[in-house]
Amino acid sequence: MANDNVGLSLKLFIVLTRALQSIKKRIEEDIKKQGINLTEFAVMELLFHKGDQPIQKIGSKVLLSSSSISYVVDRLVQKEMIRRRPCPDDRRITFATLTEKGRAFMEDYFPKHEQAIHSILAGLDDDEKAQVIEHIKTLGLHAEGTSTDK
Amino acid sequence: MANDNVGLSLKLFIVLTRALQSIKKRIEEDIKKQGINLTEFAVMELLFHKGDQPIQKIGSKVLLSSSSISYVVDRLVQKEMIRRRPCPDDRRITFATLTEKGRAFMEDYFPKHEQAIHSILAGLDDDEKAQVIEHIKTLGLHAEGTSTDK
DNA sequence: TATAATTATCTCGAATTCGAGATAAAAAAG
DNA sequence: CTTTTTTATCTCGAATTCGAGATAATTATA
Structure with missing residues (x-):
């Protein structure tokens, strides 16, 4: 269980970067x-599956800064996919809510999207995917834990 | 060797996206x-290890469009890390070349960079990394091959 | 050789994201 | 109940990347 091959780490990073770039490109x-992009889709998917969300919570779920979410929400509102709904209890909060158009879109498109990802990732079988998921999770958690303060 | 779990594919995509985002953030x-960013570093590393390169070739290596490379090269020139050198044989071509400052920087910093990546990716041992590399390569290649034209 | 096609680089404007700071509201502290 | 702190959202400007198209040089074709 050696762990001293520095070049191997570099290679892993490069391979991951390139593969994910290809994958993302296909999905996008x-x-x-x-007529929407990956970020916008991620926001809509969150609302579709988890119901109305405070804008701030969307940001943490889809990993966007507060300024970026404002922008994404604006675009989705322009596209009439979602709307802003003020929270009656706490006037700091604004919920994002799917419009009828947004819901209809997701009902039609989400299964197709999932299927598209499945085709794009068909290079591995289920067992291999499960294995990669575990390994990548481990990597991600460790990276999260790694601060600059070594 | 089943391969029909659509949800698993979606999960793999999400896990990959998040892990790589964490990893990249740490490295960056x-x-x-x-005083430089990941893209700029990638360009300098290419020059450092492969010698002077036509600007267009840099783009294909670090996966940037031609307009983006022009911009990155501009920044590196401003930072006096590289310079543009016209090709005498083919006047369409401009080489990018490390300056003395750029070379000195890479000689000092590259080993530290490699070591930093190694620390960030220390969640897996060498065998696991090798395994992940193989799997991810497979995924990437398949994704590349997957056009919209199914 | 003139013409067309290809290649390399750059310019410009748009898209997307971020960080810093503003604003407003709610909660905590005194 | 006033003051301070925290929380949620937004505005603004900067950074980064892209695509489309411009320019210029080279190569292939007629």
């Missing part, structure tokens, strides 16, 4: 045909 | 202290 191609 | 933190 698919979504862009619908 | 480290490099930014040096």
